[in-house]
Amino acid sequence: MAMGFNKMLRFLSLKHLLMFSMALNLSLLLSRLIAESESLRFKIQKDEKSQENDHYCLVWGTRDNTCDTSTSDQSAAQVSKNTSPAALAEDVEVEKVIQPDSVIINLDHGDPTMYEQFWKKTGEKATIVIPGWQSLSYFSDISNVCWFLEPEFAGEVRRLHKLVGNANTDDRHIVVGTGSTQLYMAALYALAPTDTSKQPISVVSAAPFYSSYPLMTDFLKSGLYKWGGDAYTFNREEPYIELITSPNNPDGFTRKPVVNGTGGILVHDLAYYWPQYTPITSQLDHELLLFTVSKSTGHAGTRIGWALVKDKDIAQKMTKFIELNTIGVSKDSQLRAAKILRAVSDSCTDSADSESFFEFGRRLMTQRWKQLRDAVRTSGLFSLPEFTSDFCNYYEKYSELHPAFAWLRCEGDIEDCEKFLRDHKIITRSGKHFGRDIKFVRVSMLDREKNFGLFVERLSNITSETKFP
Amino acid sequence: MAMGFNKMLRFLSLKHLLMFSMALNLSLLLSRLIAESESLRFKIQKDEKSQENDHYCLVWGTRDNTCDTSTSDQSAAQVSKNTSPAALAEDVEVEKVIQPDSVIINLDHGDPTMYEQFWKKTGEKATIVIPGWQSLSYFSDISNVCWFLEPEFAGEVRRLHKLVGNANTDDRHIVVGTGSTQLYMAALYALAPTDTSKQPISVVSAAPFYSSYPLMTDFLKSGLYKWGGDAYTFNREEPYIELITSPNNPDGFTRKPVVNGTGGILVHDLAYYWPQYTPITSQLDHELLLFTVSKSTGHAGTRIGWALVKDKDIAQKMTKFIELNTIGVSKDSQLRAAKILRAVSDSCTDSADSESFFEFGRRLMTQRWKQLRDAVRTSGLFSLPEFTSDFCNYYEKYSELHPAFAWLRCEGDIEDCEKFLRDHKIITRSGKHFGRDIKFVRVSMLDREKNFGLFVERLSNITSETKFP
Structure with missing residues (x-):
């Protein structure tokens, strides 16, 4: 055949x-x-x-x-x-x-582009792939108080906190937010008294405080809460909400509550309580802690933050706020944040990686603060806060603070520091926005290497001889 | 050698x-x-x-x-x-x-999981890959009024509107939001008078109105705006904001403004103005239009909506609201939404594809409405709105309305329709939340095939003989 x-x-x-x-x-x-x-x-x-x-x-x-x-x-x-x-x-x-x-060198915002270097090096371990049919539903985990919280993200949050030792997540509710900004507003909504026949509750923070607090608190003229200003000067005998930002934005110092009153409700904003910026001195265990990926991993564009909340009712009310404000939080960004946090944790536990995420951050921040202090010394027209070192439980050794912002002061006859630097084409944020005077400015330390290099070079060239361009 | x-x-x-x-x-x-x-x-x-x-x-x-x-x-x-x-x-x-x-069949929310089928079939064309180093910055397009708007997403929004012919995007500002919910609040903030010595402006909508409007408007007790109820009964001689939802949520009818006053500012919520739900009768051209991917493509989990805004100042104020509320909108979800919208447009223009996205949606909605009307007829205890067909410019033929929700009425001696259906393990939303009486309920038509099938089967079995389980 x-x-x-x-x-x-x-x-x-x-x-x-x-x-x-x-x-x-x-x-x-x-x-x-x-x-x-x-x-x-x-x-x-x-x-x-x-x-x-x-x-x-x-x-x-x-x-x-x-x-x-x-x-x-x-x-x-x-x-x-x-x-x-x-x-x-x-x-x-x-x-x-x-x-x-x-x-023009713009260091007005804390845009964390410094971390791009690390993530480029990390490669595919931090890449996310989302098919078109995934995550169509509004719901993520209907068994959870926060029904729009992706379980994968929650798991990575708990793992990273345990590894770093900066916050206790046992028996805590996690509420995810569109950045910690949304969680800040959710916290005010959840903590304000429900008896609306009374005056709105005062929200205070010790100056210098984060410049957005007064704006975020008052822009909708809520009848539930209102900005009460500098916590150091608050002495009314009534309930209040005190915001404790530690390390502090703008000046980097470790903070404790300062109001000496009764009926205070505390919110801890811990965006910068990570080993690249500050020694991890204790595992925090307060009622309400706020964190964000923007400053921990550098992924500001994802707009993902999280709150660790002790009280179930408060977590439920915060969830309600987010439901009414945005009906939940982007699932895509939660899944991406989960992958990123996993890569951070893996970089710390996997000994094959030469430099962990926190080591990378710490090395760059140490180097940048040295460059900045050198430039300030060369110039002679500015000053910076001085920090004492402390024992870091994460690194198991004494280490120094290297804040994400420099709280720079113009010395001598320079009155308006922001304007002075602007004349030298350096854009910063004036101290007046932080409840302090215009001798101060806040400068981002988290920009790309090239920008930061240009900045310290230009700053060191501004001397008493060249101060008027 | x-x-x-x-x-x-x-x-x-x-x-x-x-x-x-x-x-x-x-x-x-x-x-x-x-x-x-x-x-x-x-x-x-x-x-x-x-x-x-x-x-x-x-x-x-x-x-x-x-x-x-x-x-x-x-x-x-x-x-x-x-x-x-x-x-x-x-x-x-x-x-x-x-x-x-x-x-228990839960059709309380308009969770658009019906569309999963289409997206599974579409495959890789709708898959997004985001490397770890991408989108770290807060900023997307600093040359744009809405500085956190991803240009890729904006481009696909304009392309799809042009293709469908439902809205004019020429000389319009696009403001992206964390769902159209956030854009609704941004619109109120932007449109409310800045003179705060006056009373908050009234926000009204013709009943039955979307159940979340009153909650979203009043939950922060803003001094800028307050819920003013049913637009049909609003007759005060003062400025007001009127919300026009068309096709309407919950009842699916095409809407026009109803308040007969001066000083009205109009917001058009067009979440359902797409060819799978309603005939596209004209290219809308109002001051402020709201859209969302949740209901157009089914991607509720991305939390992406957009506004088309004629006036630059209004677009700027809406952007400011989102800046203070969440410092922008997830870039990951914007990039994903861009990919999804592109796949929708491609499915309409590429003749190689057997069924376009809108054809798929239209086919399913037509089929489901037929099934529902059959079940209602068999049962004899309910009624549904009747719609007249209209000429659809997109399909170039007369077509019928097939709304995303059924506005179901219990007939006869059944007073509380929501409770009645709940006793039959069907979860719906009571008419009272929409400014109407409890004889009505809203039922989602967008759930998965299996769920919807169970629903119509169970509904047809509820007859005057079996009505008390």
Whole structure:
């Protein structure tokens, strides 16, 4: 019927088989090469995009009021005319070549882009893949008080706190929020008295306090709570909510409650209580603790924060706030944050990794604070807070504070420090927004390496001889 | 020096070359097979997870007040004791085998899980991959009024509106929000008068109105705006904000403003103005339009909504609200929503796809409304709104309304429709939450196929003979 095996062998000589086999090899190799070049092309495109973003931040940084003021500056105004990203990037390139000193360095916001370096090095371990059919529902875990909390994210939060030893998560409810900003408002809503016939409860914090607290508290003119100002001067005999930010934003100091009253309800904002910024001196165990990935891992764009809450009723009310405010929190970002937190924990426990996430952060922060202190010394026109070291339970040794912000003071006859630095094309946030005077500014220490390098270089060049540009 | 070419050829006979070549073939084929089996294993794991989720929703659905009431029901209470996901899933399986009629069908929320089917079929075209180093910054596009808006997402929003023809995006500002819920609040903040010496502005909507409007408006007791109730009865001579939800939630009718006053500011909530629900009769062009992916594509878990805003100042104030409320909107979810919207548009323009997204949605909604009307007819205890068809510019033919919710009325001596259905283990939302009486309930039409099938089957079995279980 068909050609016999021997006949076929004769027909298909060794040469034929070899040719066929080599052709197959070639086709398999080619298909692999094509797949790899696609993946490489994708990577290059992404890298180019990241590089491009780098340019905008260098010039504009932000669009908020502080930055809008800066656009009255001539070179910024020149740039602001070009609105397309490509035009912007080109403009910066031209500007840097022609007048390198005219680049505006924006350190107004604590944009944590410093951490990009670490995450690029980490590679696929921190990459998330979400198929189109996943996470359609509003609900994540209906057995939980916080029904929109992804269990995977909650698990990684508990694991990381246990590993770092900065907060007790046993018998605590986790409430996830769209950044800790939303959780701050959820906490006020949950803690304010329900008896609305009374005056709104006062919300206070020791100055210098985080500049957004007064705005976030009062912008909706709520009848439940109102901003009460500096906690040091609060002495009314009535219930109050005291915010304790520790380490403090803007000045980096460790904080305790300061109001000497009864009926105080405490909220601990612990965004910066991580080993890259401060010694972990104890495992905190208060009623309500706020954390955020923005400052712990650098993923501000995910807008994910979490609260550890002792009381179930409070956790339920906070959940209700988020339900009415945004019907839950992005599942995509929760899943991504889970993956990121897992990568952080793994980097600490896996000895094969040469440098853990916290070691990376600590090394950069130590180096940057040294550079900044050197620049301040060279300039002679500024001063910085001095910190004492403390025993860090995480590193098991004494270590120093290296806050995420520098609380810089202009010395001598410079009255308005923010304006003074703005004249030198350095955008910072004035002390007046933090309940202090305009001799102070807050400077972000978390920007990209290039920006930070430009900043310390420029600062060291501002001396009593060159102070008027 | 080295072995000559001829010598080498003699050494490596044709047989050797063939063996080497075939070994190489084998290794390349094996590596490919391993890669494919990994990908298949991943897919199977994911599918199992989705199947598991299906089980919870069938029983519990939600945890909010309406659902908490339902857990007083015996069989729900039995399930609620088991809090782990695995235990829950098993419980349901057991329950279904032993007492199939005792399964609680929760259609209280408009959880759009119906669309999972389409997205599973779509596959990788809707999958997003986000590397760990991407989107760290708070900022997305600093040249835009809405500085946290991802340009990719904005582009896809404009493309889809153009394709569907439901809204004009020319010269419009896009403001992205954590769901349209956040944009609703942002709109109130932006539209309320800045002169705070005056009374808060009244916010009204024609009854039956979306049940969350009164709660979202009043829960913070804002001094800027307050809930003013049913727009039909509002007749005060003062400025007001009127919400026009069209098609309306809960009853599906097309809406126009109803207040006959001056000084009215209009907000159009167009969550359901898409071709699967309603004929697209005109390209809307109002001052402020709200949309959301939850109801357009089914991705409620992403929490992404958008506003189309004519006035730049209003867009700026809405952006400010979101800045103070959550410092922007999840970038991960914006990027995912961009990919999803692109897949929707592509499914409409690419003729190779057998069924576009809107055709899929339309087919299912048509089928479900037929099933529901049949069940209502068989039962004889309920009634539904009747709709007239209209010319749809998108389909270029007359088409009918198939709303995302059924506004069901209990007829005869059944006074409390929500309670009546709850006794039959069907969870719905009472008409009283929508500014109407308790003869009405709202029922979600967007649940998974299995759930919806159980619902219509059970409803058709509730007759005047069986109405007391």
